[in-house]
Amino acid sequence: MSSTEQGTSSAAPAEPTTAPESAAAPEVPESFYYVHGKDKVVHKVSAGALQHSALIHGMISNLGYTEEQAKANPFPFENIDGDILQMVVDWCNQHKGKPTPPEDTNLPKQKEKLFDLVLAVNYLEIKELLTYCCKQVAMMVKGKSPEEIREIWMIPTDAEDEAAEKEAKKRAGKEAAGETAAAAGDAK
Amino acid sequence: MSLLEKSKFPLLKLPWHVLLDCIKNLDFLEIIDFSLVSKRAKRIVKRITISHPIEIKLSIFVDGFEIYLESKHFPGHTWMVVFGNVEEIDVIKRKGSMLQQMLIGPQVEFYLIFPLDLKYFQFLIQHISDIFQVPIREVNIEKPTFKLVELICSLQKSIPIFAIFGKSKILNKTAKLIFKRMQITESCYLKSEFSNFFKFDQLINCRCLKLSNGSRVPLNAILSSKNEILRIENSRLTHSDFNSILKHWKCGKMPNLNYLEIGMSQQHWLIDDYDDLNEQMFANLDFEEHQPDPRRPTHLWFDDDIILEMPVDHAYDIIGDDGSIGTFRLTLYREGDDHFRGLTFEFHVWGGANK
Numbered sequence: 001m002s003s004t005e006q007g008t009s010s011a012a013p014a015e016p017t018t019a020p021e022s023a024a025a026p027e028v029p030e031s032f033y034y035v036h037g038k039d040k041v042v043h044k045v046s047a048g049a050l051q052h053s054a055l056i057h058g059m060i061s062n063l064g065y066t067e068e069q070a071k072a073n074p075f076p077f078e079n080i081d082g083d084i085l086q087m088v089v090d091w092c093n094q095h096k097g098k099p100t101p102p103e104d105t106n107l108p109k110q111k112e113k114l115f116d117l118v119l120a121v122n123y124l125e126i127k128e129l130l131t132y133c134c135k136q137v138a139m140m141v142k143g144k145s146p147e148e149i150r151e152i153w154m155i156p157t158d159a160e161d162e163a164a165e166k167e168a169k170k171r172a173g174k175e176a177a178g179e180t181a182a183a184a185g186d187a188k
Numbered sequence: 189m190s191l192l193e194k195s196k197f198p199l200l201k202l203p204w205h206v207l208l209d210c211i212k213n214l215d216f217l218e219i220i221d222f223s224l225v226s227k228r229a230k231r232i233v234k235r236i237t238i239s240h241p242i243e244i245k246l247s248i249f250v251d252g253f254e255i256y257l258e259s260k261h262f263p264g265h266t267w268m269v270v271f272g273n274v275e276e277i278d279v280i281k282r283k284g285s286m287l288q289q290m291l292i293g294p295q296v297e298f299y300l301i302f303p304l305d306l307k308y309f310q311f312l313i314q315h316i317s318d319i320f321q322v323p324i325r326e327v328n329i330e331k332p333t334f335k336l337v338e339l340i341c342s343l344q345k346s347i348p349i350f351a352i353f354g355k356s357k358i359l360n361k362t363a364k365l366i367f368k369r370m371q372i373t374e375s376c377y378l379k380s381e382f383s384n385f386f387k388f389d390q391l392i393n394c395r396c397l398k399l400s401n402g403s404r405v406p407l408n409a410i411l412s413s414k415n416e417i418l419r420i421e422n423s424r425l426t427h428s429d430f431n432s433i434l435k436h437w438k439c440g441k442m443p444n445l446n447y448l449e450i451g452m453s454q455q456h457w458l459i460d461d462y463d464d465l466n467e468q469m470f471a472n473l474d475f476e477e478h479q480p481d482p483r484r485p486t487h488l489w490f491d492d493d494i495i496l497e498m499p500v501d502h503a504y505d506i507i508g509d510d511g512s513i514g515t516f517r518l519t520l521y522r523e524g525d526d527h528f529r530g531l532t533f534e535f536h537v538w539g540g541a542n543k
Contacts, residue, residue, distance in 0.1 A: 111197040122206050134206065138213030140197060146224040153199035155225050 032067065033060055034074035035089070039082030042074045049092040054125035080120045084113070088120055091129055100128040107136045111152075200228075208236055216242065216257045216267040216320075217300045220312075223319045233319045244317060245326040248336060250354075253309045255316060267298045269316070271309050310339055317344070326492075330354040332380070334362045337370065346371035349491055350394075352380045360385040367392055375417075375491035391415065396490050402450075411436050416446040417490055423450045427469045430533050434473055434516065437537070438508050447488055447496065448535040469518065470504075478503035478515050484538050499534045512540025 033050055036042045050056045056075060065073070077085060087108070108114050118133045141149045149155070156164065199207060211232060214222060223233040240261030247254040252272035259265070302308060317324055326349035327340055340347065350372045352358070358366070363386040366378075375396035382388075388405045391397060391413045399405060402420035407429045410418065430450070437445060480500065488496045499517035506514045515536045521529040 115197055115201075118202060118206060122203055130206065130209070134209040135213050137197065137199070137210040138218075141214070141218065141222070144221070146221050149222055150225045152197060153225075154196045155200060155229055158227050161226060161228050 031065075031070070033065070033070045035077060035085065036074045037077050037080040037082040037085035041082050041086075043085065043089045045089050045092060046096065049089070049096040052092045052095065052126045052128065053088075054127070056124065077120075077124075079123065081116055084116045084120045087113075087117060088124060088126065088129070092126070095128070103132075103135075107132055111140065207232065211236055212238075215298065216259075217269070217298055219319070220269065220300065220316060223315065230315075230319060234321065238320065242320055242322060243325045244313075244320070244322055246313065246324060246328065246340075248327070248329040250331050252304060253306075255309075255313060257316070257320075264295050265298070266295065267300075269300045269302070269312060271302045271304050273304055306339075310343075313343060323348075325349060327351070328353055331356050332358060332362055332366065334359070334365060337362055337365045341365070341370055346373050348372070348374040349376075351377040353377075355379055355381065355400075357381040357383060358386075359383050377491075391418070398490070407432060410448075410450075411442065413442065414444050416444050417488060417496070418445070418447070419449040419451075419490075421451040423452050425450060425452070427465045428471075430469045430518070431471050431473065433535070434469075434506060434514065437514055437535070438473070438506060440509050445535075445537050447498070447537070448533075449496075450533045452531045453529070465518075473506055475504045475506045478505045481539075484513075484515070484536075488536075498536045503534075508537070508540070510540060513538055 031047045032044050033047060033056070034042050034044055035056070047060060050060065059075065063069075080088075108117060114133065114136060118130070118137065121129045121133055140152050144152065150157070199210065202210065211219065211222065219233055219236075223230045240259045242257050242259045245256040245258065247256070252270065254271070255269040257267040257269075302312075313324065323344050324347060327347050328351045329336060329340070330352075331354045332352055340350075347370065350370065352366075358380050360383040363382045367388075367390065370392075372392055372394040374394060375398075376392050376394045377398045377400075379400040381401045382404070384404075386404075388402075388409050391399075391405070391409050393414050395415065396417040396419075397413075397415045398419040398421075400421045402423045405420055405423065407425060410420070410425075410433065433442075433448065436442060478500065484498070486498055486500075488498065490496055499515060501517075502519075503515050503517040506516070508514060515538065517532075517534045519532045519534070521531065
């Protein structure tokens, strides 16, 4: 049912027998906002669906945009891939105004996509979806051995970690030496 | 499998709080597996705050070792790390360890199985205790050897609950280690026999102690004990020893004592005359028949699982010099009309400042 239809029906004369329904206050037409990701494709999302995102909800709550203003100023999320933002928008629409179920099986199984989704969801502060995502990440290593866990989650070995740490120290040392030399040059 | 499905998930590149949330979704055994991946993985696990405290218990059998993880937050669930003969267990599906799950009635058990290896068992106990940041709560051992007891002593400064559940005889050297060096804080149950060379000159100083083979525990060791609950089976004390215990307690000695139970079997004591027994036991003591009192506790906890019922019927009270009350009872078990089977002396201290 569209917002216009809702508005029309609530304006109908009140019938005494159906008082509780017809006497309800006219519903405010739902407002929409617009978001786009890295691909610049604009998605129209209702304010109700966007309530899942603490970040966006915080941004829009004080704006008081008209439909035209919202359309003209889509929220840019340049750090989120278009297909990932689409997933997020779809999830917010599906769970608009509904209690979130304990499990969500519609999350991507592909690890790369899931990684990008987790980052996006964390950035947008969508708490429930982040909980599902973390569960999904944990599911990846169900029944796996430590060696398999290392491979799936790309965890370096101790030797690799030590080598990386040495390398980082070396780099930091070089940078510090460079800065000192530059400062000495400036002083001259 | 598509290329994408084959691809990896760079867990360590996640924001820190998200990474911790992912790890929190693993169960205890999965967390252990993850912590074994690398030193960095172990450090991550140590940063997780587990809202529901867990308990670590060990069972050491002759042919295998088990580490149990339990949480009151998950009643009926036990996570077990089992070290056993892998040929008997099943085909090893994973290199080094194997995960299994078993539903037994209302209980669910999860297993992580390793081949029998004492050194790795020791490493893993310390590792698990370290990552979950909880000490070992309980150690149960079937047949303690000097090496095993030394290992237990090396794990942490003290063990709250310790039990030997096998009946085999313990050598003098091992017994000394248990009695002199091991620090047990809450309860200790020793079912085993002890070498004839071992002298029970001092009992283990823990809250609750039960000895199944107490035939060589002398009266002095009992009188100087600091236990709150002391239970000795197969004792060779005499009825006049019971009289000494009551008198000793009455004048303020054994201040920690809350409950004493001494059992005897027919092989250690032959009774001809019950009246004579009573006379010697109650000699020079003021006592009266026990009257039920709502202030008196009816039960005491021996350990996490065992509750003791305090004697009420056919019991007598004596008053200690400090005002506390000692309720005692002597129960004889007979077979047929006369044949003596056994005897139990129970003594419950209550009504004092701390009881």
